[in-house]
Every structure is written in structure tokens, then in C-alpha cells.
Amino acid sequence: MSRVRLLTPGPVELHPRAQLVLSGPQVHHRTAPAREAFQAVREDLKAAFGTEGEVLLLTGSGTAAMEALVGGLFSPGERVAVPVSGKFSERWAEIAGALGLDVVRGDFPWGQPLSPEEVLGLLDRNTRGVLLTHSETSTGVLNPLAAIAAAVRSVHPDLLVVADAVTSLFLAAFSLDAMGLDAAVAGSQKGLMLPPGLAFVALGPRALQRLRPYGYYLNLDRERKVQAKGESAFTPAINLVLAARAVLEVLLPGLEDQLQTKRGHLERLYRIGEGRGLRPVPSRDGVPVPMDFRTPATAAFYLPEGVGFEALRDAFLARGARIAGGQGALKGRTFRISLMGYFPPEAAEWAFGVFEEVLEELL
Numbered sequence: 001m002s003r004v005r006l007l008t009p010g011p012v013e014l015h016p017r018a019q020l021v022l023s024g025p026q027v028h029h030r031t032a033p034a035r036e037a038f039q040a041v042r043e044d045l046k047a048a049f050g051t052e053g054e055v056l057l058l059t060g061s062g063t064a065a066m067e068a069l070v071g072g073l074f075s076p077g078e079r080v081a082v083p084v085s086g087k088f089s090e091r092w093a094e095i096a097g098a099l100g101l102d103v104v105r106g107d108f109p110w111g112q113p114l115s116p117e118e119v120l121g122l123l124d125r126n127t128r129g130v131l132l133t134h135s136e137t138s139t140g141v142l143n144p145l146a147a148i149a150a151a152v153r154s155v156h157p158d159l160l161v162v163a164d165a166v167t168s169l170f171l172a173a174f175s176l177d178a179m180g181l182d183a184a185v186a187g188s189q190k191g192l193m194l195p196p197g198l199a200f201v202a203l204g205p206r207a208l209q210r211l212r213p214y215g216y217y218l219n220l221d222r223e224r225k226v227q228a229k230g231e232s233a234f235t236p237a238i239n240l241v242l243a244a245r246a247v248l249e250v251l252l253p254g255l256e257d258q259l260q261t262k263r264g265h266l267e268r269l270y271r272i273g274e275g276r277g278l279r280p281v282p283s284r285d286g287v288p289v290p291m292d293f294r295t296p297a298t299a300a301f302y303l304p305e306g307v308g309f310e311a312l313r314d315a316f317l318a319r320g321a322r323i324a325g326g327q328g329a330l331k332g333r334t335f336r337i338s339l340m341g342y343f344p345p346e347a348a349e350w351a352f353g354v355f356e357e358v359l360e361e362l363l
């Protein structure tokens with residue numbers, strides 16, 4: 001089978017260091033080297049998330065971390081606010097609803113960055129938390145979380161501010177403590193360039209204080225105690241932990257460069273698309289928003305007039321590349337192209353070339 005490269009916003013092209021580790025023999029998780037790697041990854045992720053608190057590792061996709069966090073921080077009946085403007089912010093609302101919280105859901109246009117005022121409008125005296133999405137992968141929007149968190153704090157100082165950082169960690173500037181956030185989640189198959197299967201929960205000091213037991217498998221309160229010793233309550237995806245360690249070793253020291261490279265890739269993708277008349281999804285009242293409000297995780301465009309997603313997807317596939325379509329409300333109306341995974345310069349140039357060729361062919 002000829003290889004198809006993933007220009008999709010998760011899962012992504014793997015980091016070669018991850019591939020190397022994953023081809024090695026199985027390691028037992030209750031051994032000293034496994035514990036040591038487990039702790040090293042937790043420490044590295046603490047630095048990546050930018051928190052003085054803790055990072056816990058869960059076996060599952062990013063959504064497992066979202067559920068664990070909602071369950072661990074809030075009790076049934078407690079009020080949380082969720083501004084919804086895409087598939088992943090909607091997921092917060094669905095999880096909170098499934099766990100029996102009192103969900104105040106605000107619906108905003110998909111593709112439009114949230115404003116602090118819009119979020120403040122959802123809060124009242126009884127609100128215990130707000131669930132936000134930093135990089136809304138479904139629309140390509142990067143929400144101004146620091147400004148939103150600051151506005152929330154100034155009016156409701158005790159409220160917990162929780163963020164989905166699944167496609168902003170390692171891709172856009174992120175710092176839990178400095179951005180005024182209390183807790184955040186991420187996963188292995190996005191900016192870390194690993195296969196799916198590991199989820200991360202970052203807990204700042206206030207969230208650690210509020211943590212309570214929840215459920216069985218996704219019980220962060222229990223995990224916190226066990227993970228202090230470098231183990232997890234159940235068999236962890238230890239192979240992925242070892243792979244994470246190998247990737248973090250090179251990714252963390254060069255994080256600034258990585259963020260610049262990814263931003264450069266994003267600008268290039270938008271320049272190519274907009275140059276051919278494509279309309280970016282991140283926009284306000286039909287006007288494309290500045291690059292600061294577009295996530296480096298993926299470029300997102302409305303489909304050109306008269307071109308269906310299948311035709312576009314197949315034109316990419318014919319050249320050995322896979323792109324993603326729209327999700328939820330944007331299904332059948334948009335497409336997404338991403339260089340979130342491992343793209344050294346020559347692979348990135350190849351991807352830009354494919355994009356140009358496809359547009360040349362179809363437009």
C-alpha cells in the first residue's frame with residue numbers, strides 16, 4: 001500500500017522518535033524504568049502546560065480527560081457555563097449534561113472567535129465553572145482565552161476556568177497559570193505527534209484544592225495519589241508514555257521554534273487558499289479575522305463554489321495526502337488542512353505544493 005500522509009488535524013504524522021520507541025519490545029509498567037519515564041513525562045508536561053500544579057496521565061483519547069476533569073471538579077446539579085461555537089466546545093456542554101450538571105449553554109456563530117463579553121453574559125452568582133475551548137479544531141478558531149479568563153476573574157473570582165488545550169498545546173502559546181486558567185486537557189495525537197491513546201489533565205493550584213472523587217476509571221482524585229509514585233491505578237499505555245518521553249526530550253527545548261514554524265505553516269496555507277479566492281472559516285460577519293485568532297492547528301476554508309468535499313478529498317488522495325472535512329454544523333460546507341504533525345521543511349513544501357496543485361486542478 002502506498003503511503004498516504006495525514007494533512008488532518010488529528011491523528012497526525014508521527015514524530016520519528018515516537019515511531020522508533022514504539023517498535024521496541026514491551027516494557028512492564030510496574031518497574032523502575034517505567035516509573036521513571038512516567039514521572040519524567042508528567043514533569044515535562046507540567047512545563048509545557050505552564051503550571052505550578054500537576055499533570056495527570058490517562059489512558060484514553062482527549063475526551064477521556066475532558067470527562068475526568070468535569071467529573072473531578074464539579075458535582076451533579078452545580079452550574080457551569082459553556083459557550084458553544086464549534087464541535088469541541090459543544091462536547092464540553094454534552095459531557096457536563098451527561099454528568100448531571102446544571103449547564104448554561106450559550107450558542108455563538110461557528111467560526112467566530114468568542115469575546116469576553118459573550119462569556120461574561122453566561123455567568124451569574126451561582127456559576128461554579130466555565131468550560132472553554134482554546135483552539136476550536138472544528139472551525140480553525142483560536143479563542144482569546146487569556147482575555148476571557150481575566151474578564152471572568154474580575155467579576156467572579158471564585159469560579160473555576162477550565163480549558164480544552166488539545167490542539168493548542170505545542171502549537172500556540174499556552175500557559176495555564178499565566179493565562180489565569182485553573183485546569184486544562186490535551187491528548188497525544190495532536191501537537192505531540194504521537195498515536196492516539198494518551199490523555200493529559202493539567203490542574204492548577206485551585207483545581208487541585210477542589211478535586212473530588214468521581215466515577216471509577218476516570219477518577220482523578222485516585223489517580224493523583226497513585227501517580228505521585230510514578231504509577232497509575234490501572235495499566236497505563238506505557239508504550240505511549242515512553243514515546244512521549246522521547247518526543248518531549250527534543251520538543252520542549254525547541255518549543256519557541258516549533259510554535260514559530262507551525263505559525264509559518266498556517267500562514268502559508270492561508271496564503272495559498274486565500275490567494276485562490278477561498279474564504280477562511282475563522283471570520284466575523286463574513287470578514288476573515290486576523291491570524292492571531294486562527295489556530296496554528298489547522299487551516300479551515302469554506303468549500304469553493306461548485307466543488308464538493310469528496311472531489312477535493314479525492315484530488316488530495318490521488319497525490320498521497322488526506323485532508324479532513326467539516327464537522328457538525330459545518331459538515332459538507334468546509335474543509336480543513338493541517339500540518340500539525342511531523343513536517344520537516346521538505347515534507348511541508350511537498351504539502352504546500354499538493355495544495356496548490358489541487359486548487360489549480362479543481363478551480
Ligand SMILES: *Cc1c(COP(=O)(O)O)cnc(C)c1O
Pocket residue numbers: 010061062063064088133135136137138164166167187190
Ligand atoms: C481532538 C480534539 C479533542 C479530543 O478528541 P478525541 O477524539 O477524544 O481525542 C478535544 N478537543 C479538541 C479541540 C480536539 O481537537
